[in-house]
Amino acid sequence: MAFVPPKETYSGKVYSVTIGTASKEVTFGGENVLPFHSFEGLTPNSPIIAYEIQDVPPTDWPENVQKPYKDVSNDPVSWAKFCQETLKARAIALRLIGTHPDRENRSPEDAAKTVRDVLSVIDMPLIILGSNHAEKDASVLVAAAEAAKDKNCIIGKAQEANYKTIIAAAMANNLKLIAMSELDINLAKQLNILITQMGFDKERLITDPMCSALGYGLEYTYSVMERIRLAALTQNDMTMQPPMIGDLGMYVWKVKETQAGETDMPQWGSAEERGIIWEAVTATALLLAGVELLIMRHPKAINALEQVMEELI
Amino acid sequence: MALTGVEIFKLLPKTNCKKCGFPTCLAFAMKLAQRQASLDLCPDVSEEAKQKLGEASAPPVRPIVLGVGDRAVKMGEETVLFRHEKRFVNPCVFALEIKDTLPEADVSRKVEEVLDSEIDRVGQKLRIDAIAIINDSKDVGKFEAAAKVVATKAPGIPVMICAANPQAAEAAVKLFADKKPIIYGADSENAEAMANIAKTYKATLGVTARGLDELSNLTEKVKSMGVEDMVIDSGAGKAKEILEYNTLIRRAAIKKNFKPLGYPVITFAQREDSLVEALISVIGVAKYSSIIVLSSIEKWKNLALFTLRQNIYTDPQVPMQVEQKIYRFREPTPDSPLFITTNFSLTYFIVSGEVENSKVPSYLAVMDCEGLSVLTAWAAGKFTAGKIAQFIKESSIENEIKHRELIIPGYVAILSGAIEDKLEGWKITVGPREANGIPAFLRSRMASKQ
Numbered sequence: 050m051a052f053v054p055p056k057e058t059y060s061g062k063v064y065s066v067t068i069g070t071a072s073k074e075v076t077f078g079g080e081n082v083l084p085f086h087s088f089e090g091l092t093p094n095s096p097i098i099a100y101e102i103q104d105v106p107p108t109d110w111p112e113n114v115q116k117p118y119k120d121v122s123n124d125p126v127s128w129a130k131f132c133q134e135t136l137k138a139r140a141i142a143l144r145l146i147g148t149h150p151d152r153e154n155r156s157p158e159d160a161a162k163t164v165r166d167v168l169s170v171i172d173m174p175l176i177i178l179g180s181n182h183a184e185k186d187a188s189v190l191v192a193a194a195e196a197a198k199d200k201n202c203i204i205g206k207a208q209e210a211n212y213k214t215i216i217a218a219a220m221a222n223n224l225k226l227i228a229m230s231e232l233d234i235n236l237a238k239q240l241n242i243l244i245t246q247m248g249f250d251k252e253r254l255i256t257d258p259m260c261s262a263l264g265y266g267l268e269y270t271y272s273v274m275e276r277i278r279l280a281a282l283t284q285n286d287m288t289m290q291p292p293m294i295g296d297l298g299m300y301v302w303k304v305k306e307t308q309a310g311e312t313d314m315p316q317w318g319s320a321e322e323r324g325i326i327w328e329a330v331t332a333t334a335l336l337l338a339g340v341e342l343l344i345m346r347h348p349k350a351i352n353a354l355e356q357v358m359e360e361l362i
Numbered sequence: 363m364a365l366t367g368v369e370i371f372k373l374l375p376k377t378n379c380k381k382c383g384f385p386t387c388l389a390f391a392m393k394l395a396q397r398q399a400s401l402d403l404c405p406d407v408s409e410e411a412k413q414k415l416g417e418a419s420a421p422p423v424r425p426i427v428l429g430v431g432d433r434a435v436k437m438g439e440e441t442v443l444f445r446h447e448k449r450f451v452n453p454c455v456f457a458l459e460i461k462d463t464l465p466e467a468d469v470s471r472k473v474e475e476v477l478d479s480e481i482d483r484v485g486q487k488l489r490i491d492a493i494a495i496i497n498d499s500k501d502v503g504k505f506e507a508a509a510k511v512v513a514t515k516a517p518g519i520p521v522m523i524c525a526a527n528p529q530a531a532e533a534a535v536k537l538f539a540d541k542k543p544i545i546y547g548a549d550s551e552n553a554e555a556m557a558n559i560a561k562t563y564k565a566t567l568g569v570t571a572r573g574l575d576e577l578s579n580l581t582e583k584v585k586s587m588g589v590e591d592m593v594i595d596s597g598a599g600k601a602k603e604i605l606e607y608n609t610l611i612r613r614a615a616i617k618k619n620f621k622p623l624g625y626p627v628i629t630f631a632q633r634e635d636s637l638v639e640a641l642i643s644v645i646g647v648a649k650y651s652s653i654i655v656l657s658s659i660e661k662w663k664n665l666a667l668f669t670l671r672q673n674i675y676t677d678p679q680v681p682m683q684v685e686q687k688i689y690r691f692r693e694p695t696p697d698s699p700l701f702i703t704t705n706f707s708l709t710y711f712i713v714s715g716e717v718e719n720s721k722v723p724s725y726l727a728v729m730d731c732e733g734l735s736v737l738t739a740w741a742a743g744k745f746t747a748g749k750i751a752q753f754i755k756e757s758s759i760e761n762e763i764k765h766r767e768l769i770i771p772g773y774v775a776i777l778s779g780a781i782e783d784k785l786e787g788w789k790i791t792v793g794p795r796e797a798n799g800i801p802a803f804l805r806s807r808m809a810s811k812q
């Protein structure tokens with residue numbers, strides 16, 4: 050029996066988003082097929098991985114992922130430079146975790162200064178993230194957005210509770226925006242609608258359907274992402290067509306499998322490699338589900354993922 | 363395409379004789395369409411109908427069993443392309459390759475690794491399921507010798523015998539007669555000889571070709587030689603090809619009911635770098651491979667791959683749950699601490715593991731929250747002060763313990779006052795947020811009590 054490849058044509062397309070400036074700008078999204086399905090359509094851009102850094106030393110990160118940054122992570126500026134120069138990062142994600150009221154409770158002005166300092170030493174695209182405290186983020190991200198004016202950064206995350214203020218800041222300063230909802234396709238859709246109804250250009254939006262780590266709810270994130278992508282492509286649902294972000298490092302590096310030592314868990318093998326593979330496997334699964342932008346921590350996990358992406362293209 | 367109930371009905375005797383156990387032929391037809399009944403229940407169905415229905419009612423991906431006994435693994439029978447539509451049915455098999463060019467001691471060591479690979483996670487026993495013995499040497503004697511080591515050391519482990527040379531395949535398969543192995547390596551040149559061996563030893567035949575057109579022709583040819591049980595290799599090497607071919611195979615089988623590709627798929631994921639190999643395997647797990655062949659099985663790698671397989675193959679509609687009750691650890695006494703959590707199996711297994719770890723005899727009250735995690739259940743209004751109070755009262759734990767102290771998860775600290783209001787005479791203690799803080803939490807309690 051002759052085989053006729055059952056190819057699909059889709060009615061929709063994912064928007065492509067460009068971030069950064071001049072020669073270091075990068076573009077992701079733009080495909081009109083499911084992830085890496087280049088055999089039946091266009092996949093003009095490959096996904097981008099951003100290295101995660103933060104405004105305060107990463108004492109809350111497990112030892113094994115602090116290690117690669119131990120000489121630079123005391124200061125976000127040297128940390129950013131290290132990612133750019135030594136690790137050859139294509140993008141950096143700066144998390145302003147120190148602004149969280151339960152942490153150092155840094156002020157919006159401090160946060161804005163950190164953003165300015167980091168931007169002054171790097172020339173690659175920057176993603177600016179709050180501490181996920183909806184209320185505090187509303188003030189922190191406004192200040193951070195001003196500090197990043199016209200640098201074509203991404204800022205986030207806008208959530209249901211604070212999106213109005215953050216959108217205004219992103220628009221006024223010409224930035225791209227992450228919209229985050231909680232693991233539910235309808236909530237993701239609704240937030241994107243609310244944001245575009247306020248006049249925010251839908252082609253400057255990035256959807257964060259919320260991540261979860263391998264073994265800790267990954268299957269939910271995986272399926273929500275897959276469904277969002279299918280809605281964008283097969284139903285041409287414009288509210289689902291922004292590219293998706295997978296902010297996975299912070300979920301991965303808090304689970305037991307990335308922390309427990311080998312003496313406690315001899316049947317789990319080497320702790321260091323276990324942490325790295327946990328992050329890399331989570332990321333690969335999300336790539337297959339449809340993320341175009343990833344935020345990750347361990348350089349070895351990122352390297353392995355890049356090798357696999359090369360094979361996938 | 364699968365037939366509808368009405369199409370099936372047209373092929374039945376239409377006598378409504380009820381011998382099938384259903385009130386009418388139509389009712390029976392509907393069950394057949396949903397694959398909830400088997401055609402042989404009707405004694406009067408015609409040969410012609412049998413043939414038509416047999417073809418159409420066969421699952422789009424043929425079920426294949428690898429191995430025998432309690433280590434046997436089932437493959438195939440998949441019905442969807444995306445896991446949110448319906449549960450993926452038979453989790454993919456992980457197989458460790460063992461090349462016959464290795465010294466005997468290394469072959470033995472690898473077999474040991476497979477035997478030792480079992481890990482318990484969320485109440486399931488997970489392991490490397492099979493061994494792929496590879497005729498890398500091209501030598502019949504060497505292959506037979508390696509197969510012998512495997513057969514003697516690990517008689518219960520399912521095997522895949524990989525050889526392009528029919529003589530080598532036959533020499534090895536003899537050692538696994540009646541054990542339902544796979545003989546892999548039937549191609550356009552050796553198909554006939556390989557098919558004969560598969561028939562003689564009742565083995566499944568692994569068929570390999572370059573590309574899907576050639577593969578379809580080859581499975582048809584093998585089928586015409588009388589072999590029905592096959593697993594297929596599209597020749598995919600690079601990740602891009604694995605994704606493309608596996609997707610097209612699954613689509614053809616499910617959406618077009620294209621029989622020549624309706625078999626479980628083998629993926630060879632071996633890479634120089636073990637981490638990269640694991641990530642290639644992720645593609646196989648998520649995207650339709652039924653057997654994934656690995657070159658190494660370090661413990662950290664197994665844990666990650668087993669966990670991924672478990673995640674991808676869980677039922678998207680029903681979270682895994684454990685029974686609501688008071689669980690006891692290390693023979694607790696009336697003074698032992700009492701914890702509470704929800705009945706999501708992941709939550710239960712993490713928390714019980716840590717309670718176990720602390721080595722302190724304890725009670726763990728597990729409350730039915732429809733299989734939701736602590737925070738999800740709280741956000742969904744299922745793990746509330748009122749419900750917790752009611753559960754504790756009804757559990758009769760009050761008859762068993764002397765104290766009246768309940769330790770709640772740190773993430774729901776906010777509930778403590780409200781529970782105290784509703785559970786008269788009880789003191790609520792807020793435990794650590796993450797379960798892995800439980801051993802230290804208990805240690806410092808003991809210290810302060812002394």
Ligand code: B12
Nearest residue numbers: 231266681703709734735736737738741742771793796797
């Ligand atoms: C997967 C997931 C879901 C799945 C459900 C999975 C399930 N079976 O529970 C789905 C998609 C259905 C879901 C739905 C919702 N979710 Co939800 N979900 C998650 C997610 C990503 C992971 C949950 C998980 O599996 N955790 C792993 C388990 C093991 O954690 P756990 O039970 O809390 O146990 C840990 C600790 O609590 C502690 N522990 C547990 N028991 C005990 C006991 C004691 C004594 C001690 C000391 C410690 C302890 O140990 C464990 C590990 O250390 C989390 C975010 C996250 N990454 O945590 C959000 C999260 C829990 N969800 C959230 C929300 C809001 C919801 C929804 C209400 C919203 C929505 N999207 O519709 C719905 C409600 C569901 C409903 N039916 O209405 C919020 C809760 C926010 C809050 N603080 O109130 C979270 C935190 C996401 C967020 N950041 O906003 N969710």
Ligand code: SF4
Nearest residue numbers: 378379380382387404
């Ligand atoms: S046994 Fe056959 S003929 Fe009789 S009712 Fe059932 S389907 Fe109809």
